[in-house]
Amino acid sequence: MPRPLAPPVFDTAAAYPQVAAARDALAAGDWPAMRAVVDAQDAHGRTVLVGGVEDAADAETFLRKVLAAQPDDPVAAAMLGAHLIRAGWRIRTAQRAQDVSREQFAQFFDHLRRAEQVLIEATARHPDDAAAWTQRVTSARGLQLGQAEARRRYDRLAARHPHHLPAQSSLLQQLCPKWSGTWEKAHDFTRECTAAAPPGAPNAVLIVEVHLEQAFDHGTLSAARAFLRGQQVRAAIHDAAQRSIWHPEFRHGWGWVRVRSTFALAFCLMQEWTSAAQQFAALGDLGDESMFGYFGDAVAQFQRFRDKAYAKGGQP
Template identity: 50%
Template sequence: MIFAMPAAPTLAPTMDLAAAYPEIVSLRAALLAGDWAAVQAILAEHDPAARTRLIRLGAETSAAAPFLRERVKADPSDTLAAALLAGRLIEDAWEVRTGARAEHVSREQFARFHEILRDAERLLIDAAAYDPSDPAVWTQRLITARGLQLGQSEARRRYDRLAEHHPHHLPAQSQLLQQLAPKWSGSLEAMHAFARTEMLAAPEGAPNAVLVVDAHIEHALLTLKGDDRARHFQRADVKEQVHEAASRSVLHPAYQRTVGWVSVENTFAFMFTMMDDYVPAARLFTGLGHLVSELPWAYLGDPVKLFGEFRDRAMKKGGTR
């Protein structure tokens, strides 16, 4: 629970997540060394949601791709190897596509993007057949479904298959929330309804309530402009929903930090500051110290720069006097 009276943090902001999750260093080292037993042992220590997040972070180790291909070839039933290799392919695909809007991505980029995603999809289809309960596999399949433009119904089907085994799996819920957003042919109504439903379904103290905040950030920053955007953050009903979400998650006595907490707490800190609600924002920034996640800051510019500016404002207006 983050509720101590804040004192101003002093460290410079950083996006190096190894400072929050030291197991990332061990996982990447094991992948680069080709030590599969160590990779398995590191991931076995974590709950399903943390394991899924670590697999995605481990997949950022591009030099491990040949080793992972050999692991999948040696044992096609090893869903961990398949999830890691598919994650690597997904990273490669998005590097080709870039984060530009669709109208600024060339036909050749899209062709290569889809080709790589289809390779990842084939791996994941086989992995899901071997073990339909592996949440990391289905979470990756939500990403490939979005990139391959397979539609809302198929994304929902994939999420429902995962939820049969892991009904509160936040990494997968975050991926489906993106699919439900207007930018991926969804709707504001579907996005907000899903976020609220999953918040209320999750145990109190769980981080899933961040979905409600993510939905409002998507709503304001990606569908509104100018004064309409600013007004959304100041709406009384929005503020009420954000406070409810915080009370059920990051400000709840049962809240615990696990892999992914940096993103969750950055999201709440961002939202409270945008709402000019500086006391809870300062408390969250105090807990975060210097740890920055890419989103939601990247929606407005440089994450490190914006985190520092928002943190300074929150600590000045809502911190210790």
Template identity: 45%
Template sequence: MSIDASLPPPDFELASAFPEVGWLRQATAARDWTAIRQYIDGLPQGTDRAFLVRVVAEVPGVEHFLREVVAATPHDVLALTALGTRETQIGWEVRTAARAKDVSREQFRQMHEHLRQAEQLLIRATALDPTRDAAWAARLNTARGLQLGQNEARRRYDRLAVHHPNHFTGQARLLQQLCPKWGGSWEAAHGFARECLLGAPEGALNGGLVAEAHVEHWLDLSSDGNARTEYLRQAHVHAELVEAAERSVLHPSYRPAYGWVVIQGDFAALFSMIGDTARAAAHFRALGNLASEYPWSYLGEPAKEFVRHRSAALGRAGRTGGTGRTGGTGSG
């Protein structure tokens, strides 16, 4: 019998990992801005509010409701941020995830129109309250989409970091900007990811950005030949992943935070592709049946890839007791 015969299929629903997401979607659909604002504003210091603002902004058609809120209360920083985030999402949806060479001039025009609208809203939000994390994090997305460059993106991140020095969403977005596909370099991307690892407390999710950088680097290599396999088989790549996992999601001080499903998935996918099935198994066990489209969509059809790699990892780990290294060529 297959190892997955007794395991549930992967669950990609965000609300399964974070039940408050379901309530927030319902409140948004009901246009209950008072409840939304009270909930988000009342969260403890250090909460990554950018995650929840994105949940609100992803509700289809929410831009119409948010425009009414902003028109009625033009100094509502949260409303400005949510509408700016929504306009940014609409712009990216028009552009699609295709490489720039495959995006039409008209798509770029429409994208930039939405991003410029978002910029004006978010500039107002950060001017009214420079301490709001979600607004600065959203401005990192508009900086990238409007191609404002590395220096401007770093300036915006630095403004965010003044009040939120280990802001996971902000760091993840700057990491994207630092990748070569957005005008950066792998030296800059990996260097920043390591800064995030070492700058955050042990057990913080931020160390998982080391894995994010390696996922992006792996994807950027030619899928023809052995370039991707050879990249992952480098000893230093495995060593960096082991260190990052043990300092973040495997550390005794670790507690799940917004974004944890993606990061556990990054480690599970990378260790699986390296061949270190025992380490991959630890991350699959932490996930249970929870999953996110990223990074599995990079490997193929997300559900099939998750199940395939989970089966290999848990099957191998089960035969070897679930500890120690069972494959791969990197350092232990």
């Protein structure tokens, strides 16, 4: 009999204990402890931590107090910007623009403009700070500043951090048609990032992300499946897997849970159940919302696809 499956754990702290340490420091109002955790990470890790603790109660009040005392603190600025952006996006919701009320948009833009004020100064003081620039790529999209401005911000970041996946994923959203981009631009960007990344790097997941975005744009699940099973799309996703999750140099560093979760979803929709089951097995009890939320409740959908992958592809 197969072992019972625990619900997936989507909390980033389960995969990255540094997130729990940062949250504890923020909850305790211990800024030196927070800085010690963040400063020990690489650029990817700093960006995750900056965006991973912004929902803490009274975070805005505390972070503004830190900034008032230490105006040059890049972590406090980036974290405050991330907090405001996230709060604004919760108000806006993930609905299409036509389904968002005028009042929601007004509050959304207010939050993002306040974030911009903080982040513009942060990147002026610290032009090499990947976390702050990543937030500015996201805020450019929300404020509808256009393709050129979003790309300008990304290019400023990429000049110092050429393989920064969080910023690449954010810009990819901007390049999709739903944010006034084109599929040609979106695919060109993912190929550019994938080709430039080192062997075994996680960046090839961008190829999967853009194909999933285009698949879901077809409107129905059956049409999405048919698109992903097309010969050229399947070959592109397999090549992306060879460059990342199937490559011997792939490591479980920052972002690995999202990468494997995204590939697992793609393999399920492609009906490549053995490959999907392998990704779910590598995840263990961990998971990432990734794009599972496109079908409804992300946890329920993750479980549904995982159960089917194990039933058809084999459960370890």
